Amino acid sequence: MKNNAPTVMVLWHANPNPFAPPLLSTNQITGVLDEHSTQEFNYGTQKFSFPRGEFDLEALLKEKNIDKPDYLFVCLDSTTPYIARNIKNVCENSFLCLGDSHHLPQPITRLINYASNEKFGGHIFTNNVRHAHWFKHRCDADQYFEPALFALNLGSNLDDNLRPINHSKETPVFYGQMGQFHPRRGRIMPNLLQKNLVRHISGSREQLSTQMKQSMACINVTLNSDLNSRVFEIAQTGCLQIVDQLSIFNGHGSVLIPGHNCLTFQTEAELHEVLSDVNYLKQIGTVLGANLKHEFDQYWGIERIKDRLSASVLSDSVKLNPTPKETARFNNSNKNADFENRLLVYENLLELHRSNERISIYIDSNHSHEYIQDLIDLPRLEFPEKDIFLEDSKSLRIYIKENNLKTPELFFVS
Incomplete structure (x- = not known):
């Protein structure tokens, strides 16, 4: 390992525009799917492309004349658009970064089948640390929890000189898709939009971050009780987050603490009631939003992840955030x-x-x-x-x- 300047390689599973891959090092090589090779995005020092489906990563790097990295981060979700093989011959310090494992039929099975057939040093959970016990049963890898790893960096797009407006903040906002792949949003949000309790916003990262900072709250309707990246994108703006209640095994009560750094709801009726009390939102929103932003900056954000990675390099042991003890479930037993x-x-x-x-x-x-x-x-x-x-x-x-x-x-x- 080149401790003075370790090379980090990130394989990214999504369209980097707008879903940009994390920048974990100043000496980073980023790989994207072939169809995204012409996209403009911040990839570090070098980028390359790889095919959909299954391929030998060692052979591909040799073909493209790319040196093997010191650290390898293979980012995947339940869509598994690619399957990189021969991981053990590419990098000893390898991590499988698991995003959405709650979408499409048999999403956990699909990812476990891959994870158990490749030699990874660690599995990093983002959206669904609640699924860690399934992987622990089949895979011999250390487990880590970095829920903001895939979140877009909105902090750099915020205007620090934008004066906070405490008494005239705008109507709560929502951003994101409401199509067939996000049915709960499609059930809940249209009624609230029609009643003008929420505004649906869109635009560039700069526009989104500015509108959230100027709004009294931002609604987050998760796809399947997942600790999605939107949690941490909203957090960066200091806007009050109103999110549906998650499992205690997935960050509810630890990352997201109702009444301390967010408000939660279980049903559309509950969300309607919260949004209808504008005075309460104004009274509590600034404090709760600031608390979540502080915790993001101090613990969850990309800069802290990079600090933990740097500490891992210096100590030759992994300093990433371990999975919570609460994720453990049943021990193996014939009974x-x-x-x-x-x-x-x-x-x-x-x-x-x-x-x-x-x-x-x-x-x-x-x-x-x-x-x-x-x-x-x-x-x-x-x-x-x-x-x-x-x-x-x-x-x-x-x-x-x-x-x-x-x-x-x-x-x-x-």
Whole structure:
């Protein structure tokens, strides 16, 4: 390892414009998909491109005459647009950076299959540290938690001379997509926009950051109870964040602390009630927004991640933020439910949770406790007693029962 100037290589999974890859070093090489090779973005000292699908990273670097890096960060999400192979021969200090693992059918399975077949020194969780225990079961890698790793750097676009306006801040705002891939936003936001309780904003990073700083709040409707990058983009502006409640296993109560650095809601009615109390938002918003900005600057932001990476270089041990102890779940035991069965149930409910506002579950199994412990990650699920379950006509009802092969099956109850 060249300790005086270690080379960092980042493989990026998304269109770098607007989803820019993190800049972790002044000596960084950034790889993007071939179709994004002509995009303009801040890539560090060098950029290169790689194909969609599976490829041998060692062979590709040799072909392009690119030296092997000292540190390698392979960034992926549930879409897995590429599968880089031969990681162990490219870099010993390699990290798989896991973003969205809550979208599309079997997103965890897809990523675990890759992670367990390549030798990574560590797995870094961003959106879904709640999924760390699934990877721990199959993969021999240290686990880290850097939830702001994929967040856009909006801080550099803020005008520090822009005078705060405490008594005439504008209507709360929302930015982001509301299409078919974000169904909860499509359910919640149109009614609030129609009632002029929220403004839908768009534009460049400069325009977004300025509008948030001038607004009394910014709404964050997550896709599937994920600790999304928007949490940390809003944080950089000092704007009050109003976000749907997450699982305690995914940063609720630690990263996001209701009443201290954010406000939360569970239903559209709750969000409507919060937005209707303008005086309360004005009274509390500045303090809560400032608290989250302070914590971002002091702990979560890209500059702190770079500090931890620099400390890792100097000490020859990884100083990145470890995963919280709360992410640990069941120990392996013959008495426990089969791993594949647990993951089957969880991934099916994960996808249903993304698409439905309220789901009622009844589990007929000796392992119901374990299934429920996995599923409490998903805050819109309910687990009523059987008689209440059968009478609940307002929810999507799912009955789970194991068949003769001890495999759980999910049934829709009409």
